[in-house]
Amino acid sequence: MVMSEKLFILFIMLLKSWALCAYDFKAVTIDGCELAYNILTDSTVEVTYTSWIEDNYADITCDVIHIPDSVCTDSKCYRVIGIRSYSFADTKTIKQLYIPSAIDTIGAPLNYHGSIENFIVHSDNSKYMSDDGIIYTKDKQKLVQYPPSKLDSIYSLPEGLKSIGSLSFHSINYLHVLEAPLSLEKLDILAMMTIDTLTHTLRELVFQDSLRIMDGYSLMGLQIRLLVLGSGLEEVDFQYFPYKNPVDVVCRATTPPICHNGSSQYLPLSTLHVPRKSIGLYQKANGWSRFGTILPIEPPIITGINTTDISWVQNFSATGYVWTLYLDEAQTQQFMQLTFDSNGRLTGIDIRR
Numbered sequence: 174m175v176m177s178e179k180l181f182i183l184f185i186m187l188l189k190s191w192a193l194c195a196y197d198f199k200a201v202t203i204d205g206c207e208l209a210y211n212i213l214t215d216s217t218v219e220v221t222y223t224s225w226i227e228d229n230y231a232d233i234t235c236d237v238i239h240i241p242d243s244v245c246t247d248s249k250c251y252r253v254i255g256i257r258s259y260s261f262a263d264t265k266t267i268k269q270l271y272i273p274s275a276i277d278t279i280g281a282p283l284n285y286h287g288s289i290e291n292f293i294v295h296s297d298n299s300k301y302m303s304d305d306g307i308i309y310t311k312d313k314q315k316l317v318q319y320p321p322s323k324l325d326s327i328y329s330l331p332e333g334l335k336s337i338g339s340l341s342f343h344s345i346n347y348l349h350v351l352e353a354p355l356s357l358e359k360l361d362i363l364a365m366m367t368i369d370t371l372t373h374t375l376r377e378l379v380f381q382d383s384l385r386i387m388d389g390y391s392l393m394g395l396q397i398r399l400l401v402l403g404s405g406l407e408e409v410d411f412q413y414f415p416y417k418n419p420v421d422v423v424c425r426a427t428t429p430p431i432c433h434n435g436s437s438q439y440l441p442l443s444t445l446h447v448p449r450k451s452i453g454l455y456q457k458a459n460g461w462s463r464f465g466t467i468l469p470i471e472p473p474i475i476t477g478i479n480t481t482d483i484s485w486v487q488n489f490s491a492t493g494y495v496w497t498l499y500l501d502e503a504q505t506q507q508f509m510q511l512t513f514d515s516n517g518r519l520t521g522i523d524i525r526r
């Protein structure tokens with residue numbers, strides 16, 4: 174059996190992360206807690222984990238840790254320039270982690286099963302920055318690491334963000350709803366992936382029209398209940414999604430994107446919501462046709478009923494909404510357009526005669 178390229182990448186990433194680490198030395202921080210280091214060169218080191226056998230840093234008691242700019246051992250000093258993946262995997266007390274200016278490599282995830290609520294990157298760091306406790310690249314176009322115990326249950330990522338890095342949402346303890354910005358274009362392989370399938374709390378993912386490709390490994394292991402995809406989607410892969418439960422999927426693309434679905438047993442139990450005019454296309458399209466139920470995004474038109482409830486997918490980045498009323502189910506005879514602001518207040522009525 175030939176291993177796929179992406180599966181091979183996943184295997185190598187996890188193998189590197191899970192390999193037992195023989196750290197070179199330990200040193201105490203200004204907070205009074207001991208960290209382990211690997212020597213990289215004659216003058217540089219990286220923060221690392223102790224070992225999985227020892228329940229990595231499980232006995233650490235600090236609630237705040239300042240990673241030092243430099244560290245000394247045996248009368249020799251080194252610059253601290255990296256943080257290895259899973260370095261703080263099993264810590265239960267750390268709430269804030271301060272990252273110094275010299276760090277130029279941050280592996281994800283940092284705090285698997287962890288307690289960290291805020292990452293704080295020194296403002297002089299040339300490669301990374303932090304905002305609201307989240308680590309980004311310096312230009313704030315790529316999200317590197319979301320703190321696993323950040324207390325927000327609903328979070329909207331900032332406009333200008335273009336990509337989400339691998340394993341950056343690997344272990345989440347409180348977040349239920351994540352809203353992507355209009356600028357987001359890409360999810361790196363394993364971006365939202367988790368092996369923490371029982372405790373990971375993320376349940377709703379909302380993407381905008383800018384996202385073009387949804388990779389099958391990006392959502393691997395998640396047990397979300399709602400996935401919203403924008404009108405610009407060109408390709409999606411449901412090979413490892415949904416994982417263990419039926420899901421409501423909203424796809425706003427009028428033409429069915431290329432769909433790879435693998436053998437997920439939960440697609441026939443899941444519901445797909447698409448533009449009304451496109452239902453027939455999705456029912457015939459490869460992959461999409463495996464959904465057990467396909468419904469229109471818009472409220473149905475029911476003959477003889479004079480009232481209806483109106484709802485739409487919550488969009489935290491929206492500046493307004495438009496509701497169009499047709500006289501016929503084929504939507505060829507437009508009668509009225511109602512315009513609402515972002516709070517749902519009616520701001521305009523356009524009646525076609």
